[in-house]
Amino acid sequence: MNGLSLTLEFPAGWLASHPLTRLELKQEASYLQAAGFSLTFS
Structure with a gap:
């Protein structure tokens, strides 16, 4: 993805064990995707 990840x-x-952080990361990934970036976490 052209280094935008x-x-x-x-x-x-x-x-x-940190479900609120996971939820916030999912939301942040959505915001970044709209701006052309990719955020993945595991």
């Missing part, structure tokens, strides 16, 4: 990696189980 960001990938975040968290320790196993971290996102599951």
